[in-house]
Amino acid sequence: TFDVTFSTAGHNVPSTLYGLMYEDINHSGDGGLYAELIQNRAFQQVTPGTSAALTAWAALGSAKISVVASSSPVSSALPNALSFAVPSGTTSTVGFTNSGYFGIPVTAGWTYTGSFYYRTPTPPATKVTGSFTADLRSTSGTVFTSTTVPFTTSSTWQQATFTFTASSTQSAVTNLFALSVGGSTVAGLTMEFTLISLFPPTFNGRTNGFRMDLSETLLDMKPAFFRFPGGNNLEGETAADRWAWENTVGDLVDRPGRVGDWGYINTDGLGLYEYLQWIEDMDMQPIMAVKTTGYSLNGASVASNDMQTYITEAINQINFVIGDASTNAQAAIRSSMGHPDPFTLNYIEIGNEDFFSPTTYADYRWADLYNALHAEFPQLHYIATSATSGNVPSLSPAPTYWDLHIYSNPNFFINGAYNFDILSRNGLQFFQGEYATTTENSGAALTYPFIDGSIAEAAYMAGFDRNSDIVFAASYAPLLNHVSSTQWTPDLITFSPNTVIRSTSYYVQQLYSLYKGDFYLTSTTNTASSPVQWSVTRDTSAGQYFLKVINTATSANTVVFTLPFTPSQTNGTGTILTAASGTQNTPTNPNAAVPSSFSFTAGKTITYNAPGLSLSVLVVTA
Numbered sequence: 001t002f003d004v005t006f007s008t009a010g011h012n013v014p015s016t017l018y019g020l021m022y023e024d025i026n027h028s029g030d031g032g033l034y035a036e037l038i039q040n041r042a043f044q045q046v047t048p049g050t051s052a053a054l055t056a057w058a059a060l061g062s063a064k065i066s067v068v069a070s071s072s073p074v075s076s077a078l079p080n081a082l083s084f085a086v087p088s089g090t091t092s093t094v095g096f097t098n099s100g101y102f103g104i105p106v107t108a109g110w111t112y113t114g115s116f117y118y119r120t121p122t123p124p125a126t127k128v129t130g131s132f133t134a135d136l137r138s139t140s141g142t143v144f145t146s147t148t149v150p151f152t153t154s155s156t157w158q159q160a161t162f163t164f165t166a167s168s169t170q171s172a173v174t175n176l177f178a179l180s181v182g183g184s185t186v187a188g189l190t191m192e193f194t195l196i197s198l199f200p201p202t203f204n205g206r207t208n209g210f211r212m213d214l215s216e217t218l219l220d221m222k223p224a225f226f227r228f229p230g231g232n233n234l235e236g237e238t239a240a241d242r243w244a245w246e247n248t249v250g251d252l253v254d255r256p257g258r259v260g261d262w263g264y265i266n267t268d269g270l271g272l273y274e275y276l277q278w279i280e281d282m283d284m285q286p287i288m289a290v291k292t293t294g295y296s297l298n299g300a301s302v303a304s305n306d307m308q309t310y311i312t313e314a315i316n317q318i319n320f321v322i323g324d325a326s327t328n329a330q331a332a333i334r335s336s337m338g339h340p341d342p343f344t345l346n347y348i349e350i351g352n353e354d355f356f357s358p359t360t361y362a363d364y365r366w367a368d369l370y371n372a373l374h375a376e377f378p379q380l381h382y383i384a385t386s387a388t389s390g391n392v393p394s395l396s397p398a399p400t401y402w403d404l405h406i407y408s409n410p411n412f413f414i415n416g417a418y419n420f421d422i423l424s425r426n427g428l429q430f431f432q433g434e435y436a437t438t439t440e441n442s443g444a445a446l447t448y449p450f451i452d453g454s455i456a457e458a459a460y461m462a463g464f465d466r467n468s469d470i471v472f473a474a475s476y477a478p479l480l481n482h483v484s485s486t487q488w489t490p491d492l493i494t495f496s497p498n499t500v501i502r503s504t505s506y507y508v509q510q511l512y513s514l515y516k517g518d519f520y521l522t523s524t525t526n527t528a529s530s531p532v533q534w535s536v537t538r539d540t541s542a543g544q545y546f547l548k549v550i551n552t553a554t555s556a557n558t559v560v561f562t563l564p565f566t567p568s569q570t571n572g573t574g575t576i577l578t579a580a581s582g583t584q585n586t587p588t589n590p591n592a593a594v595p596s597s598f599s600f601t602a603g604k605t606i607t608y609n610a611p612g613l614s615l616s617v618l619v620v621t622a
């Protein structure tokens with residue numbers, strides 16, 4: 001039995017304590033949060049004439065398709081186009097299909113919004129007018145919804161738009177988007193197409209917006225912040241293909257995309273503006289990284305006297321977010337995209353995991369950027385990157401905020417539950433920007449989080465509550481993975497085109513975030529590696545106390561709380577996440593472990609028998 005007493009002494013819990021770490025990894029962005037359904041929609045960053053250039057595309061009927069460098073590109077950012085050649089004498093239906101990001105969902109009642117650019121490089125003497133049919137169909141050709149889209153042959157690019165509404169829901173996602181036309185109408189013609197786009201309804205109905213079910217899943221965590229755009233995907237394999245904010249804003253036709261750091265092309269259709277608008281819609285605040293500090297994943301660093309380029313770009317990036325649209329050019333772009341007022345911005349992270357190259361980061365990259373940005377935007381907080389908890393490289397100027405990352409096994413998180421208690425209170429504020437149980441204690445890799453690791457994370461997170469006077473933010477990583485294209489496991493949330501699986505670690509993150517409170521009450525201290533950890537926080541305005549109990553042992557343990565007051569209500573309600581050792585939520589068993597509610601008697605003392613491998617939150621009303 002563990003006897004826990006607590007007083008009304010303690011410290012404030014920062015509102016920023018629990019949030020989300022995001023980067024476009026595992027198709028978290030393109031094919032995930034970004035609602036665009038067409039993969040390889042503008043043939044960005046591909047080599048014309050290769051089969052890879054045609055990823056996700058296939059011909060219908062006797063048409064010949066290939067990716068070409070258009071002789072008259074739709075824009076300098078999008079030089080490539082799909083060439084669609086119809087042999088003379090063709091009479092049967094021709095066209096082309098796209099298989100989406102490993103599938104396309106068909107959902108009854110959804111009105112899909114589509115568009116494409118098209119032209120006829122060498123139009124016939126007598127212009128041809130006709131109609132394309134745009135549809136969603138199964139791979140066997142069953143059409144679920146369709147509409148016609150008139151066209152006229154012209155050598156100049158036209159943009160066609162259309163909508164259609166699905167009348168059925170298909171459980172299968174192996175569906176195709178198709179554009180087709182009667183062969184006789186276009187026999188002998190060669191046409192070009194690009195930026196072929198199809199959106200479902202989006203979160204908050206935003207144009208060029210976010211996938212609804214994934215947004216709702218994240219909203220259910222009430223996350224306080226969103227760290228973006230990376231993570232490694234910020235940095236680029238080389239400086240040339242780093243994430244460059246200016247290439248991710250403005251019209252989609254002006255965004256070149258880039259080769260991301262996780263093995264696939266990023267359209268950058270999900271760009272800085274879309275991230276910020278969604279963050280605002282989700283009641284979060286950004287922790288925004290300024291793109292590389294001149295450090296690339298290949299280990300190269302920009303020379304000290306070449307840093308000005310990055311400094312200027314970082315200043316421009318921040319001005320895009322918070323500048324005055326009437327006086328600043330970057331802020332004027334933001335305004336023209338629909339947000340004249342500045343977005344909320346308090347935190348800037350300078351780089352990501354720069355400890356890989358501590359010399360140039362410590363020698364000049366941190367100082368150059370920090371000094372310039374702090375001078376320009378003194379009201380913002382600047383986060384330095386480091387790797388290890390506690391002992392961080394010494395930097396000058398001395399940072400106030402540090403981003404720590406740790407990936408390990410359950411024992412690390414159980415034994416490390418007091419890692420922050422032992423740190424000196426010297427003004428340093430910690431951001432546990434990335435952490436997760438990534439292997440079993442045996443070292444065996446994890447494809448999905450498992451309850452043993454999730455409850456170990458919960459034990460570690462009691463340390464975040466307890467030390468939230470110096471831990472201002474924490475987020476599990478990575479956040480998302482597409483079940484059909486994953487570079488890193490485990491992840492907090494696994495998704496397919498039409499399903500979302502909440503892992504056991506998702507529920508731990510959710511419970512800590514929902515029951516964060518605003519004040520931590522000092523309670524009986526415990527020791528690291530104890531099988532039981534606890535945390536008591538309070539929602540002061542609601543007069544509610546949240547007694548968290550974490551039991552990392554496989555057998556039950558009893559905790560007896562002695563409260564400094566007598567609760568006004570004796571019927572307490574609690575929420576518990578618990579499961580047998582090894583349990584995982586997976587695509588085939590998505591609800592193997594989900595939180596459930598329970599009742600308990602709330603009095604001056606509360607005896608709680610915590611099941612093995614459990615996180616419980618007992619809510620007591622003062």
Ligand SMILES: O=S(=O)(O)O[C@H]1C[C@H](O)[C@@H](O)[C@@H]1CO
Nearest residue numbers: 231232233352353434477478
């Ligand atoms: O290979 S790692 O450096 O461990 O990659 C990790 C750390 C990096 O910030 C993030 O992008 C990635 C997965 O979350």
